[in-house]
Amino acid sequence: MSGVTLTQAVKKYGDLEVIHGVDLVVEHGEFCVFVGPSGCGKSTLLRMIAGLEETTGGQISIGARDVTDADPSDRGVAMVFQTYALYPHMTVEENMGFGLKMNGHPKDEITEKVGEASRILKLDEYLKRKPKALSGGQRQRVAIGRAIVRGPEVFLFDEPLSNLDAELRVDMRVEIARLHKDIGATMIYVTHDQVEAMTLADKIVVLRDGYIEQVGSPMALYSDPDNKFVAGFIGSPS
Numbered sequence: 001m002s003g004v005t006l007t008q009a010v011k012k013y014g015d016l017e018v019i020h021g022v023d024l025v026v027e028h029g030e031f032c033v034f035v036g037p038s039g040c041g042k043s044t045l046l047r048m049i050a051g052l053e054e055t056t057g058g059q060i061s062i063g064a065r066d067v068t069d070a071d072p073s074d075r076g077v078a079m080v081f082q083t084y085a086l087y088p089h090m091t092v093e094e095n096m097g098f099g100l101k102m103n104g105h106p107k108d109e110i111t112e113k114v115g116e117a118s119r120i121l122k123l124d125e126y127l128k129r130k131p132k133a134l135s136g137g138q139r140q141r142v143a144i145g146r147a148i149v150r151g152p153e154v155f156l157f158d159e160p161l162s163n164l165d166a167e168l169r170v171d172m173r174v175e176i177a178r179l180h181k182d183i184g185a186t187m188i189y190v191t192h193d194q195v196e197a198m199t200l201a202d203k204i205v206v207l208r209d210g211y212i213e214q215v216g217s218p219m220a221l222y223s224d225p226d227n228k229f230v231a232g233f234i235g236s237p238s
C-alpha cells in the first residue's frame with residue numbers, strides 16, 4: 001500500500017523558504033490534484049516527492065517507508081513532465097524501454113512491459129515510429145508509457161497536458177482517468193486547469209505561497225470553499 005505522506009515538509013533555496021511546513025496525506029490509489037497560482041510551489045512539492053529536489057525539513061513517506069533522503073530511483077515513483085523530452089533518434093518502443101534497459105532489465109521483460117504499456121495507451125501501431133512522426137498527443141502518451149513500464153507505486157504528473165491543444169487535452173484527460181482506473185496506482189497531478197482538477201481528482205489540494213490553503217473532494221471545495229481564494233480556483237460562484 002503506497003500512499004504518500006508529507007509531514008511538515010519544508011523547502012528552502014538558500015535563505016528563501018518556498019514550501020512552509022506542508023502536512024498532507026495522499027491515500028493509496030487516490031488521484032490527488034495540486035492547484036494554485038503560478039509560483040505557489042506545485043512543481044517544487046512534486047519534485048520533492050520525486051526526490052528531484054532535496055527536502056530541507058520535515059519528512060516524506062511513500063507507503064511505510066521514509067524516503068526523505070532516498071534517491072529518486074529508490075522511491076517507487078515515476079514522473080511525467082509538461083515537456084516530454086523523447087529521444088528523437090529512438091523509436092517509440094526504444095523510448096519507452098530505455099529506462100529499463102539502462103537498469104539492466106532483460107530484453108524479454110522490456111518487450112513485455114513495453115507491449116503492455118502500449119496496449120494501455122493505444123500505441124501498438126506506433127512502436128516502430130520515431131517521435132517526429134507522432135502527433136503531440138501521441139508523444140505525450142509515449143512519455144506516460146515511459147512511466148508505466150517502470151511499474152511505479154506512485155505516478156507524478158507536472159502539467160502533462162499544458163502543451164496540447166484544447167481538443168487533445170480533453171482526450172488525454174479521459175485517457176489519464178482510464179489509466180488511473182486500470183492501474184489503480186496513487187497519482188499526484190499538478191494542473192492549473194480547473195476542469196482537469198474537477199474531473200480527475202478524488203482530492204484537490206489548493207496551494208498558495210508555499211502552504212496548503214484547503215484540501216477536499218472536488219464537490220466539497222466547490223460547495224464549501226473556506227475563502228474567496230479557494231472559490232476562485234475551483235470556479236464556484238461566490
Ligand code: ADP
Nearest residue numbers: 013016018036037038039040041042043044045
Ligand atoms: P509552481 O510550479 O506552482 O508554478 P514552483 O514550485 O515552480 O511553482 O516555484 C515555487 C517557488 O519557488 C517560486 O517562488 C519560484 O520562484 C521558487 N523556485 C523554484 N525553483 C527555484 C530555484 N531553483 N531557485 C530559487 N527559487 C526557486
Ligand code: MG
Nearest residue numbers: 042043044158
Ligand atoms: Mg510548475
